[in-house]
Amino acid sequence: MTYTERSGCGTLAPSDVGSAVQLAGWVDALRDHGDVLFIHLRDRSGIIQVVFSPKFMSPEDCTLADSLRNEFCICVTGRVIRREHNTENPNIGTGVIEVVADTLVVLNRSRALPFSISEKAMVSGAAVGGVETVGEDLRLKYRYLDLRRPTIQGNIIKRHKINKCVRDYLDQQGFIEVETPMLTKSTPEGARDYLVPSRVHPKKFYALPQSPQLFKQLLMVSGLERYYQLARCFRDEDLRPNRQPEFTQLDMEASFIDEEFIYHTTEELIVRMFAVGGIALSAPFPRMTWQEAIDTTGSDSPDIRFGLRLVELTDVLTNTSYGILQQVIKRGGIIKGINIKGQSDRLSKNVLQNEYAKKIVPSFGAKGMTWMRMTGGRLESNIVQFFSDEEQQAIITRLGAHDGDVLVIIADASHARVNKVLGMLRLHMAERLDLIPREVHCPVWVTDFPLFEVHGKNVTSTHHPFTAPDRTDFDPNDKGALAALKSRSYDIVINGEEIGGGSIRINNIDVQHKIFQALGLAEDEIKDKFGFFLRSLRYGAPPHGGLAIGMDRVVSMILGTSSIRDVIAFPKNRSAFCPLTEAPSAVSDKQLAEAGLLEAVGVGWVDGKKVVKFTP
Numbered sequence: 001m002t003y004t005e006r007s008g009c010g011t012l013a014p015s016d017v018g019s020a021v022q023l024a025g026w027v028d029a030l031r032d033h034g035d036v037l038f039i040h041l042r043d044r045s046g047i048i049q050v051v052f053s054p055k056f057m058s059p060e061d062c063t064l065a066d067s068l069r070n071e072f073c074i075c076v077t078g079r080v081i082r083r084e085h086n087t088e089n090p091n092i093g094t095g096v097i098e099v100v101a102d103t104l105v106v107l108n109r110s111r112a113l114p115f116s117i118s119e120k121a122m123v124s125g126a127a128v129g130g131v132e133t134v135g136e137d138l139r140l141k142y143r144y145l146d147l148r149r150p151t152i153q154g155n156i157i158k159r160h161k162i163n164k165c166v167r168d169y170l171d172q173q174g175f176i177e178v179e180t181p182m183l184t185k186s187t188p189e190g191a192r193d194y195l196v197p198s199r200v201h202p203k204k205f206y207a208l209p210q211s212p213q214l215f216k217q218l219l220m221v222s223g224l225e226r227y228y229q230l231a232r233c234f235r236d237e238d239l240r241p242n243r244q245p246e247f248t249q250l251d252m253e254a255s256f257i258d259e260e261f262i263y264h265t266t267e268e269l270i271v272r273m274f275a276v277g278g279i280a281l282s283a284p285f286p287r288m289t290w291q292e293a294i295d296t297t298g299s300d301s302p303d304i305r306f307g308l309r310l311v312e313l314t315d316v317l318t319n320t321s322y323g324i325l326q327q328v329i330k331r332g333g334i335i336k337g338i339n340i341k342g343q344s345d346r347l348s349k350n351v352l353q354n355e356y357a358k359k360i361v362p363s364f365g366a367k368g369m370t371w372m373r374m375t376g377g378r379l380e381s382n383i384v385q386f387f388s389d390e391e392q393q394a395i396i397t398r399l400g401a402h403d404g405d406v407l408v409i410i411a412d413a414s415h416a417r418v419n420k421v422l423g424m425l426r427l428h429m430a431e432r433l434d435l436i437p438r439e440v441h442c443p444v445w446v447t448d449f450p451l452f453e454v455h456g457k458n459v460t461s462t463h464h465p466f467t468a469p470d471r472t473d474f475d476p477n478d479k480g481a482l483a484a485l486k487s488r489s490y491d492i493v494i495n496g497e498e499i500g501g502g503s504i505r506i507n508n509i510d511v512q513h514k515i516f517q518a519l520g521l522a523e524d525e526i527k528d529k530f531g532f533f534l535r536s537l538r539y540g541a542p543p544h545g546g547l548a549i550g551m552d553r554v555v556s557m558i559l560g561t562s563s564i565r566d567v568i569a570f571p572k573n574r575s576a577f578c579p580l581t582e583a584p585s586a587v588s589d590k591q592l593a594e595a596g597l598l599e600a601v602g603v604g605w606v607d608g609k610k611v612v613k614f615t616p
């Protein structure tokens with residue numbers, strides 16, 4: 001059988017009426033009308049109704065048609081006709097036509113299915129069985145069947161289109177796609193490495209890359225000037241619902257550039273990627289410093305689709321006689337509030353006091369919450385009497401309060417705690433009161449992150465150690481100075497989700513060395529882990545910078561899927577397990593021994609069989 005004449009099921013149109021066609025695909029659904037059998041035939045392009053009738057087919061083919069079941073793989077030839085009036089099916093794109101078959105070949109049969117694949121009813125208005133109630137592990141075990149479902153297959157095809165648009169744009173901009181090693185040495189991105197034992201170098205291990213960071217920088221030293229890769233990255237982190245142990249980054253790096261180049265290139269790229277999904281974004285994207293993001297939203301991944309900004313009140317309450325706040329101010333703390341505009345009717349005293357002040361806010365880590373409501377031009381609550389008239393007026397003015405508004409206030413000696421708790425409260429209130437416009441996408445750059453996170457003696461990089469600091473004259477042993485350093489970094493955040501980030505890098509060996517010292521690495525450790533990289537900086541390393549975007553996340557956001565697993569062909573489940581292949585799985589002692597993880601200690605005989613004994 002040849003398929004040279006084959007048409008796509010979903011490509012047939014009323015203009016094909018009268019044509020002879022050959023179709024091949026899977027039986028999506030069947031409807032038996034005694035003599036006449038109707039099926040939905042599905043291939044990658046879509047679905048068409050095929051009619052098997054003894055009027056047009058041999059008795060043998062009619063008998064064969066009777067044996068058809070869901071997901072049989074078949075080939076038919078026939079003629080396209082217009083459907084009779086009132087039998088059109090608006091559920092499918094080809095619903096006004098059908099194919100009357102004259103021959104049928106069953107290419108392969110299918111067992112009864114573990115779950116229903118069909119997503120389109122054969123008659124207008126009828127219900128179809130969805131997979132909503134099917135456990136995800138069952139779907140993943142039979143992923144090849146799950147991927148036959150038009151929705152999920154459509155996601156994978158759209159992902160391809162997004163990848164293609166990325167490649168086309170970056171190629172136009174002079175970026176070169178380069179593959180970097182999978183079996184490599186550890187690159188620090190803050191997670192644990194997946195290790196691969198080497199058989200030829202016993203007791204030695206490769207690490208799977210957490211990102212191609214060092215290689216892309218080496219490519220800049222190599223003079224490639226502009227690099228990109230749709231790179232697979234591996235991070236052994238704790239489980240989270242939307243996290244995969246391996247994931248794909250659009251990884252980029254360029255030489256002789258500054259932050260503006262990165263902003264411009266990335267914005268254009270993101271606008272084009274979203275356009276593939278029919279979402280119009282407009283560039284340039286707004287920018288916020290890390291400090292501004294924390295101060296106004298309490299988060300370094302701010303969701304700016306809605307207001308509810310955090311506003312500082314400490315200065316207008318410095319002389320307050322309200323004891324709790326007095327204490328906080330004395331201890332160098334801060335007082336901040338949010339105006340929840342016009343929500344007075346939806347936030348009762350009971351909800352504010354008994355739910356938020358007593359339960360929700362303490363569960364976020366604060367001791368309590370003060371709330372007030374604006375009515376008749378005045379503030380009202382169980383604590384307003386502790387504020388003078390001037391203080392009340394100052395609060396009203398600072399928070400821009402009007403009748404019907406609810407004000408929530410948090411005070412604490414720890415500035416970080418106030419911001420964190422108010423940030424969580426902001427999101428909680430927005431969700432509860434349905435203040436988040438769901439169809440909107442709001443990108444924002446967050447810049448100037450602290451270079452380091454300093455906790456007592458412990459210093460870690462906020463991003464990674466190759467990020468350029470805002471100044472280079474720091475003392476690596478002065479923790480206070482380290483905590484004050486900012487980085488030349490930028491994250492791109494959409495709707496409160498960090499989807500990518502990067503930085504201008506260090507290309508000076510002394511600065512890079514000082515950063516390693518600041519991180520508390522001893523000389524021999526620096527040499528052992530990063531000697532190869534530091535060496536490269538001695539040979540005219542150009543100024544460079546780059547960024548990486550989490551593709552699984554972005555594609556999931558563009559396609560509006562609830563899980564990133566719906567845009568990955570063969571994902572792991574929530575426990576980092578693959579129900580299809582059952583990886584990870586045990587391996588034999590022999591394989592462990594070959595990998596140098598077990599020693600063979602001798603050969604023995606058990607029940608007449610030769611057995612090798614091993615020990616770790």
Ligand code: ASP
Nearest residue numbers: 211213502503546547548
């Ligand atoms: N390698 C970084 C990451 O994986 C991105 C970058 O700095 O370009 O987050």
